[in-house]
Amino acid sequence: xxxxxxxxxxxxxxxxxxxxxxxxxxxxxxxxxxxxxxxxxxxxxxxxxxxxxxxxxxxxxxxxxxxxxxxxxxxxxxxxxxxxxxxxxxxxxxxxxxxxxxxxxxxxxxxxxxxxxxxxxxxxxxxxxxxxxxxxxxxxxxxxxxxxxxxxxxxxxxxxxxxxxxxxxxxxxxxxxxxxxxxxxxxxxxxxxxxxxxxxxxxxxxxxxxxxxxxxxxxxxxxxxxxxxxxxxxxxxxxxxxxxxxxxxxxxxxxxxxxxxxxxxxxxxxxxxxxxxxxxxxxxxxxxxxxxxxxxxxxxxxxxxxxxxxxxxxxxxxxxxxxxxxxxxxxxxxxxxxxxxxxxxxxxxxxxxxxxxxxxxxxxxxxxxxxxxxxxxxxxxxxxxxxxxxxxxxxxxxxxxxxxx
Amino acid sequence: xxxxxxxxxxxxxxxxxxxxxxxxxxxxxxxxxxxxxxxxxxxxxxxxxxxxxxxxxxxxxxxxxxxxxxxxxxxxxxxxxxxxxxxxxxxxxxxxxxxxxxxxxxxxxxxxxxxxxxxxxxxxxxxxxxxxxxxxxxxxxxxxxxxxxxxxxxxxxxxxxxxxxxxxxxxxxxxxxxxxxxxxxxxxxxxxxxxxxxxxxxxxxxxxxxxxxxxxxxxxxxxxxxxxxxxxxxxxxxxxxxxxxxxxxxxxxxxxxxxxxxxxxxxxxxxxxxxxxxxxxxxxxxxxxxxxxxxxxxxxxxxxxxxxxxxxxxxxxxxxxxxxxxxxxxxxxxxxxxx
Numbered sequence: 001x002x003x004x005x006x007x008x009x010x011x012x013x014x015x016x017x018x019x020x021x022x023x024x025x026x027x028x029x030x031x032x033x034x035x036x037x038x039x040x041x042x043x044x045x046x047x048x049x050x051x052x053x054x055x056x057x058x059x060x061x062x063x064x065x066x067x068x069x070x071x072x073x074x075x076x077x078x079x080x081x082x083x084x085x086x087x088x089x090x091x092x093x094x095x096x097x098x099x100x101x102x103x104x105x106x107x108x109x110x111x112x113x114x115x116x117x118x119x120x121x122x123x124x125x126x127x128x129x130x131x132x133x134x135x136x137x138x139x140x141x142x143x144x145x146x147x148x149x150x151x152x153x154x155x156x157x158x159x160x161x162x163x164x165x166x167x168x169x170x171x172x173x174x175x176x177x178x179x180x181x182x183x184x185x186x187x188x189x190x191x192x193x194x195x196x197x198x199x200x201x202x203x204x205x206x207x208x209x210x211x212x213x214x215x216x217x218x219x220x221x222x223x224x225x226x227x228x229x230x231x232x233x234x235x236x237x238x239x240x241x242x243x244x245x246x247x248x249x250x251x252x253x254x255x256x257x258x259x260x261x262x263x264x265x266x267x268x269x270x271x272x273x274x275x276x277x278x279x280x281x282x283x284x285x286x287x288x289x290x291x292x293x294x295x296x297x298x299x300x301x302x303x304x305x306x307x308x309x310x311x312x313x314x315x316x317x318x319x320x321x322x323x324x325x326x327x328x329x330x331x332x333x334x335x336x337x338x339x340x341x342x343x344x345x346x347x348x349x350x351x352x353x354x355x356x357x358x359x360x361x362x363x364x365x366x367x368x369x370x371x372x373x374x375x376x377x378x379x380x381x382x383x384x385x386x387x388x389x390x391x392x393x394x395x396x397x398x399x400x401x402x403x404x405x
Numbered sequence: 406x407x408x409x410x411x412x413x414x415x416x417x418x419x420x421x422x423x424x425x426x427x428x429x430x431x432x433x434x435x436x437x438x439x440x441x442x443x444x445x446x447x448x449x450x451x452x453x454x455x456x457x458x459x460x461x462x463x464x465x466x467x468x469x470x471x472x473x474x475x476x477x478x479x480x481x482x483x484x485x486x487x488x489x490x491x492x493x494x495x496x497x498x499x500x501x502x503x504x505x506x507x508x509x510x511x512x513x514x515x516x517x518x519x520x521x522x523x524x525x526x527x528x529x530x531x532x533x534x535x536x537x538x539x540x541x542x543x544x545x546x547x548x549x550x551x552x553x554x555x556x557x558x559x560x561x562x563x564x565x566x567x568x569x570x571x572x573x574x575x576x577x578x579x580x581x582x583x584x585x586x587x588x589x590x591x592x593x594x595x596x597x598x599x600x601x602x603x604x605x606x607x608x609x610x611x612x613x614x615x616x617x618x619x620x621x622x623x624x625x626x627x628x629x630x631x632x633x634x635x636x637x638x639x640x641x642x643x644x645x646x647x648x649x650x651x652x653x654x655x656x657x658x659x660x661x662x663x664x665x666x667x668x669x670x671x672x673x674x675x676x677x678x679x680x681x682x683x684x685x686x687x688x689x690x691x692x693x694x695x696x697x698x699x700x701x702x703x704x705x706x707x708x709x710x711x712x713x714x715x716x717x718x719x720x721x722x723x724x725x726x727x728x729x730x731x732x733x734x735x736x737x738x739x740x741x742x743x744x
Contacts, residue, residue: 045662049565168713196707203656203663207469208707214462215454215708233656237468237580238461252657334568335658356566 033069034290036283037089039082039099040074045201046336047226048100050355051124051276054341055098055283057354062365064287079106086110089119096120096286098279101128104171104382115298120289122282125274126172129385132298136282139172140376140383141305143273144179146398147246150270150309151221154244157403158189159220162212164198164205166225173197175382176225182394184223186405193219198227202250202336205230206237213238221245226273229253229335232262242266248273249306252335254327258313271308272398275340276355278303280347284369293368300383302376306340307398319351320344328352345370432688435679435731439694442727443701450705457708464587468579468655470700471593474693476648476667477674478600479641481692484675485604486637487617487684488544492533493645493671495555497664500526500649502559505569505659516574523646529555530642534635548638560661567659575654589651597693604689613637617684670699677727698727 038055040048059070075082079102087110089097101107101123108130111121115132127135166173184190194212198205205227213234221244222231228247235242242265247253254271256262281303288294308326316325327339341355349364376383377390450457476493483490503522508515536547581588604610612633615623624630653659678695680687706720
């Protein structure tokens with residue numbers, strides 16, 4: 001047997017088959033109900049599954065439990081799989097599609113076709129440049145520049161830093177890093193000594209940070225995208241010294257920011273970044289349009305950037321964010337739990353169990369959203385294709401510089 | 406199993422056949438060459454950054470490399486027997502998720518559940534092996550199918566969000582220290598010795614070399630082919646489960662993608678270490694060298710201040726060069742030059 005040929009085929013297969021097969025539901029046509037599809041990327045990380053769970057919980061909350069038929073389809077990380085998923089949703093007579101788009105451009109033609117058939121497209125977190133879709137995203141709210149300025153302030157404008165980035169070639173990672181570099185480049189005292197890709201994953205962040213620490217044990221600060229709790233652990237592994245750092249919304253990172261022991265070791269910074277609650281906001285907006293409660297032309301809607309400095313972290317005692325608390329304790333959620341999955345103003349219907357299991361809260365009913373929506377600024381390649389970037393790109397919104405370049 | 410070896414070895418040497426000892430020494434040379442390359446890289450790393458090449462970097466390499474060493478022991482056995490195990494990522498995740506879900510941080514007395522987690526992994530590995538040996542499904546299809554089944558089952562079981570925290574045993578294994586040395590390094594040394602005994606000094610190890618070279622010849626020679634074909638997959642799955650537990654201790658929690666980055670490195674470590682991808686040849690010490698070489702390379706490459714794309718190109722080029730340099734033809738030629 002030509003075993004070596006067989007083995008190279010095996011390797012090729014192994015490389016190409018990380019995506020899980022999509023599920024094709026064969027639900028009976030029900031004219032009474034709105035047919036809503038939830039189209040996901042890979043659902044194997046905390047962020048993706050929390051975002052999906054929130055939509056499932058909302059769709060099971062009265063009155064939507066009677067009026068909405070929600071069908072979930074997972075497309076892995078392959079845009080082609082999501083294109084064919086959209087195609088079948090359109091053909092099966094979807095009223096609306098709530099989706100985490102895998103590519104900002106590859107889906108455009110299919111979306112266009114869906115729009116012409118009257119399907120509403122609501123994208124959350126990631127965006128598409130097709131202008132007949134609604135983008136609901138925090139991307140234009142300036143995560144990169146604001147967190148970079150926060151780190152510069154903590155470091156008094158000088159020091160060696162690491163950049164823990166996301167996925168190479170990804171438009172979201174690029175937008176965040178461009179914003180951050182726009183700030184760091186203004187400060188000659190700030191030196192980026194190591195830059196690595198952590199794939200928005202705690203464990204990868206920990207290993208990559210450990211490698212960077214071997215070369216630069218004297219680092220002064222870390223600017224991190226999601227996975228930031230891994231950087232805290234890598235610092236603790238290497239010694240008893242923590243440094244100022246900025247990261248996203250993991251429960252582990254927020255609890256560490258508020259922990260006096262960690263603060264004593266040198267940890268300070270801010271928790272900001274991508275909120276899974278965007279999915280719930282997108283779903284509720286879409287349902288308000290479908291049920292005739294709101295009129296809204298397709299547009300880019302900005303979700304506010306979560307912004308929790310160390311001093312503002314408060315641990316919750318109940319199941320929801322109330323009285324200003326913004327993180328659940330370690331015995332309630334895993335450290336990778338993304339804290340910004342609830343929003344007391346936009347999503348008062350759901351609680352921490354909804355985020356973990358997709359279950360509705362007993363007795364809750366759908367509450368109307370605030371009438372006003374915030375229009376997002378244009379960003380070429382992010383939310384529009386042939387357009388000019390707005391003049392306020394990279395303008396700081398959450399923090400003032402306390403040191404001058 | 407290991408006790409009968411010295412005897413077997415003596416009889417073999419007495420027969421006057423020196424081919425095997427020549428082969429062993431060649432494999433030893435390639436293991437040594439990989440180890441030397443590691444040290445050279447570590448010392449050369451000082452040119453990249455003055456902080457590299459220190460003991461703390463060696464510690465980082467050994468701890469990060471321990472996962473790959475344990476994993477590629479199992480993969481190495483499977484490859485030695487003429488197969489290939491593509492289910493490792495799913496088995497790592499299985500071990501990690503069961504450890505956090507069943508044990509968690511709450512009950513330190515539940516240490517006895519850790520062996521049960523490993524048993525479950527071994528059981529899944531046994532199923533994979535049955536498919537390959539009895540149903541004659543090609544190894545890569547069978548292990549790939551098992552990988553998809555297990556990871557999908559885990560996705561459903563955890564509903565996307567793995568709960569629980571690392572068991573104290575796992576944390577002690579990865580974060581503790583004994584006599585001033587980090588526990589994971591001592592554990593890895595112990596594991597390497599055990600692995601070397603199993604692969605190179607036990608009858609079971611010999612069986613694997615035999616069936617990896619020629620199954621029919623081995624059968625005629627009286628090797629229990631069924632057992633020798635099934636056990637590597639069982640051990641491989643168990644090792645992967647163990648890596649899952651180690652990763653949980655290291656990063657204090659499990660994720661559904663925690664094993665994804667390890668499949669190709671596990672195969673690469675085996676091949677760089679001088680084993681044949683077609684089976685029947687290779688030593689575990691070479692594989693350990695391969696695993697440490699890949700990890701060392703990773704730490705140094707990430708310290709080079711180049712674009713990510715360029716860094717991965719350099720990494721690939723070095724791996725390729727190492728492979729070409731370590732081919733046995735080269736040693737044969739060198740050997741004939743010597744004479």
